Amino acid sequence: MTAPARTRSSAELIQAEEPVLAHNYHPLPVVVARAEGTWVEDVEGRRYLDMLAGYSALNFGHRNPVLIEAAHRQLDRLTLTSRAFHNDQLAEFAESLAELTGLDMVLPMNTGAEAVESAVKVARKWAYEVKGVPDGRATIVVAAGNFHGRTTTIVSFSTDETARAGFGPFTPGFRIVPYNDLAALRAAVDETTAAVLIEPIQGEAGVVIPDEGYLTGVRELTRRAGCLFIADEIQSGLGRTGRTLAVEHEGVLPDVLLLGKALGGGIVPVSAVVACREVLGVLRPGEHGSTFGGNPLAAAVGSAVVGLLRTGDFQLRAAELGVVLRDGLTSLVGKGVVGFRSRGLWAGVDVDPVIGTGREISERLMAEGILVKDTHGSTIRLAPPLTITEEELRSALGALEKVLTA
Ligand SMILES: *Cc1c(COP(=O)(O)O)cnc(C)c1O
Numbered sequence: 559m560t561a562p563a564r565t566r567s568s569a570e571l572i573q574a575e576e577p578v579l580a581h582n583y584h585p586l587p588v589v590v591a592r593a594e595g596t597w598v599e600d601v602e603g604r605r606y607l608d609m610l611a612g613y614s615a616l617n618f619g620h621r622n623p624v625l626i627e628a629a630h631r632q633l634d635r636l637t638l639t640s641r642a643f644h645n646d647q648l649a650e651f652a653e654s655l656a657e658l659t660g661l662d663m664v665l666p667m668n669t670g671a672e673a674v675e676s677a678v679k680v681a682r683k684w685a686y687e688v689k690g691v692p693d694g695r696a697t698i699v700v701a702a703g704n705f706h707g708r709t710t711t712i713v714s715f716s717t718d719e720t721a722r723a724g725f726g727p728f729t730p731g732f733r734i735v736p737y738n739d740l741a742a743l744r745a746a747v748d749e750t751t752a753a754v755l756i757e758p759i760q761g762e763a764g765v766v767i768p769d770e771g772y773l774t775g776v777r778e779l780t781r782r783a784g785c786l787f788i789a790d791e792i793q794s795g796l797g798r799t800g801r802t803l804a805v806e807h808e809g810v811l812p813d814v815l816l817l818g819k820a821l822g823g824g825i826v827p828v829s830a831v832v833a834c835r836e837v838l839g840v841l842r843p844g845e846h847g848s849t850f851g852g853n854p855l856a857a858a859v860g861s862a863v864v865g866l867l868r869t870g871d872f873q874l875r876a877a878e879l880g881v882v883l884r885d886g887l888t889s890l891v892g893k894g895v896v897g898f899r900s901r902g903l904w905a906g907v908d909v910d911p912v913i914g915t916g917r918e919i920s921e922r923l924m925a926e927g928i929l930v931k932d933t934h935g936s937t938i939r940l941a942p943p944l945t946i947t948e949e950e951l952r953s954a955l956g957a958l959e960k961v962l963t964a
Pocket residue numbers: 613668669670671672674705706707708757761762790791792793794818819
């Protein structure tokens with residue numbers, strides 16, 4: 559008889575990872591074993607308020623009952639067909655996403671980076687076939703400080719040296735301009751430009767919000783220049799900022815929208831390129847694809863996510879509680895907070911470096927039962943599930959005040 563395997567402690571599990579798991583992350587020393595709503599629980603049963611929400615992949619909370627029910631229902635019927643065959647979930651997913659965004663067509667993929675890669679390919683093909691750019695000459699203009707994912711092509715136009723160093727040679731065809739600078743953008747766009755690709759709010763950069771008028775300016779400039787406006791809403795989209803899309807704050811509709819993260823409801827990776835017909839219409843059979851993209855489980859979960867967004871309740875919650883978040887952070891300015899940027903339930907908070915690095919602040923918040931993630935230096939990012947209650951949000955702000963003023 560073999561003895562039943564002893565359950566390993568958090569400390570033992572962290573130690574067990576070290577020799578066998580690639581060290582491409584430096585996680586906080588918490589080992590999550592269960593979660594519900596806004597709360598996660600570690601191996602020892604300690605509970606933490608999740609103020610990161612999987613980088614906004616968990617906008618609707620952990621194990622949202624509507625989404626879990628949709629996933630269970632689909633798990634019991636059909637999970638994968640490949641796109642060699644049709645499946646009975648994909649039409650509704652594409653229809654609902656097109657309707658939600660006001661665009662025409664959907665290219666389903668899995669991860670955010672794949673959506674970005676797909677948009678780069680589609681924009682180039684559109685430039686050659688529709689705009690008439692000479693073959694091989696298409697350029698895409700991007701912003702400094704961007705984060706669009708981790709593939710070789712995507713890190714080719716990153717300005718983060720840590721993300722690039724050692725990974726060349728890089729993909730050519732990108733021009734980098736300062737973010738939030740319309741004059742620089744105007745100067746970089748020419749007859750070779752296929753697209754301008756930006757985040758409406760730069761998440762990884764520390765929730766950097768452009769000036770009012772920037773997105774409108776990008777829309778007008780790209781229209782006049784005859785190139786595409788691609789908005790990467792993988793992190794900013796799907797309710798986070800108090801609207802379905804962050805571009806809605808300026809009433810702007812891009813030609814191409816990139817969605818991911820929350821589109822999979824925190825259950826499966828689901829991403830999509832959503833665009834007008836003129837753009838996605840350039841793809842013909844065999845030119846692009848994905849074994850898992852548009853699988854019936856992903857489509858069922860994605861449709862359920864769109865269903866949650868259709869009521870507007872989550873967007874409203876994010877907008878209303880966003881005021882509580884902003885007021886709370888405003889009252890901490892001068893008390894350890896040197897500045898912050900927020901929109902909806904999303905904030906980048908610059909902590910006085912004297913108090914600690916973002917990592918140290920995150921560790922102290924963890925000791926108070928609050929999970930956050932640092933970005934650069936002394937900046938921490940707050941992005942709770944949109945299901946958070948006002949009381950939970952206030953308790954997180956209270957813990958932040960305690961840590962900053964200790
Ligand atoms: C997370 C993110 C991506 C990449 O998504 P993955 O699913 O991690 O590949 C791309 N763009 C933005 C704005 C993101 O926040």
